[in-house]
Amino acid sequence: MDGNPSGELILAGISHALIVLDSQHLVARINPAGEALFGTSAKHLLGRKITDVLQFADLRLNEALVEQDISLTARGVMIYSDERKLGFADFDIHPLASGPEWRLISLSLMAQDGPILESENSDPSNLAIRAPDILSHEIKNPLAAIRGAAQLLERQLDDSQKTLTQMITAEVERVVNLLNRMQTLSSNQPARTQAVNIHTLIDRARRSIEAATGQAVKITDKFDPSLPDALVDPDAMMQVLTNLLSNAVDATRHLANPEIRIVTRYSFGASLSAQGGTEAIRLPIQIMVCDNGPGVPAELEQEIFTAFVSTKKEGQGLGLALVKKLMRDMNGRIRYDRGNQDEMSRFTLFLPVAPKN
Structure with a gap:
């Protein structure tokens, strides 16, 4: 290919989402990475107000979307679109030097690591909270002692006082059942x-x-x-x-x-x-x-x-x-x-x- 690459080719080659806003805070341009991020074509995004397309949990970032002169960078923030969670991203917004009435938004999704995993293609009920076996073991031992002490104490009380010891026993059993359940929370057992x-x-x-x-x-x-x-x-x-x-x-x-x-x-x-x-x-x-x-x-x-x-x-x-x-x-x-x-x-x-x- 002769000559310099066109602006369209440059936009298409950028791996993170770029959005250009006009003076009315409407989406004027979006690159293919942006279309992929929002899961829809540019045709459905162009002309929409940016606050209808992109949202944050932090209200200050939402306000920055409609502040004409603001320049702002935020790292690792959760982004949403039409109430859909898109993931954690690095976010940047600033006016264009060549035309302050135009602003540029950059969004770069972060890799999802760590103990909490939620697949976009799986049922949202599959939240995995993994409780280590050793933690469960260390909690169950003192709970067994508490239950045993409550049962011994109950033998020495009259009927009017046994309600509290019975409540202690019932609550200990419930917590033990909860610990057992936490150990299998990552499974899909009904x-x-x-x-x-x-x-x-x-x-x-x-x-x-x-x-x-x-x-x-x-x-x-x-x-x-x-x-x-x-x-x-x-x-x-x-x-x-x-x-x-x-x-x-x-x-x-x-x-x-x-x-x-x-x-x-x-x-x-x-x-x-x-x-x-x-x-x-x-x-x-x-x-x-x-x-x-x-x-x-x-x-x-x-x-x-x-x-x-x-x-x-x-x-x-x-x-x-x-x-x-x-x-x-x-x-x-x-x-x-x-x-x-x-x-x-x-x-x-x-x-x-x-x-x-």
């Missing part, structure tokens, strides 16, 4: 579901949390008494409920008038298509765990169910990731809604109804 009165599990989880806080926290409820049995794994569901209630306690710990509420209701709206199936599974049973705490920071809202993302200084970021995994194992779903003004923040669980015998 949950051991059965018909359960969900209010019985909620009451048990509430009593456990109230006992752990020395009755300092009161959890109110608003139950739908006509709710049918849910199809759930009782141990997994207990873990989900106690995790969400513990988070609500932490969120309201420093408030003068903390409020934590559990609401159940029947709704006809939600459904999902199970992996490998053709019929949609209805999810009409809803459980809402609400609190009047500050809520999840806006910049983390899209990441709260991702492993190792935590709003707590000492948090490990596994709690809500595990909740999401357990819910999906039971063919359920979870959603977070931030409270506005006087409204409470809430986590809503969507569960299937148990079939009638």
Whole structure:
């Protein structure tokens, strides 16, 4: 080929995504790597506002997309498009020196390494949280001692005092079952579901949390008494409920008038298509765990169910990731809604109804 390569050839040869924006923040040009990143052709991207095409969990980066004069570089940020997670990328945006009314965005996807693996071509329920066997072993040993001590203590108590020791024993068994489950979270084994009165599990989880806080926290409820049995794994569901209630306690710990509420209701709206199936599974049973705490920071809202993302200084970021995994194992779903003004923040669980015998 004679002469210098054309601009089109240069753009086509660049391996990372390049987007040119006009003064109205509309996509004016995108290279083939950009088309591949967003999974659609330039024809469907040109002329669209950049904030409709590209989003970030960090609101400051979203604002930078529509700031005409800003130059900004960010490394290792999660990027989204139309609510689809595209991955972690290095991001750069700056005005073009040859024409300040034009801006150039560069996006370079990072290689995905580490302990959390999610395949784009697999079911999203296949979240792998691998708990090392040695950690499970080190936790199970003291738990066995606690259970044994509680059983010995129970023999010396009268009937009115045995409730607490029985609760200790039940909670130890639940945690042991959870550890066993964590060791196989990377597998696709189905949950051991059965018909359960969900209010019985909620009451048990509430009593456990109230006992752990020395009755300092009161959890109110608003139950739908006509709710049918849910199809759930009782141990997994207990873990989900106690995790969400513990988070609500932490969120309201420093408030003068903390409020934590559990609401159940029947709704006809939600459904999902199970992996490998053709019929949609209805999810009409809803459980809402609400609190009047500050809520999840806006910049983390899209990441709260991702492993190792935590709003707590000492948090490990596994709690809500595990909740999401357990819910999906039971063919359920979870959603977070931030409270506005006087409204409470809430986590809503969507569960299937148990079939009638």
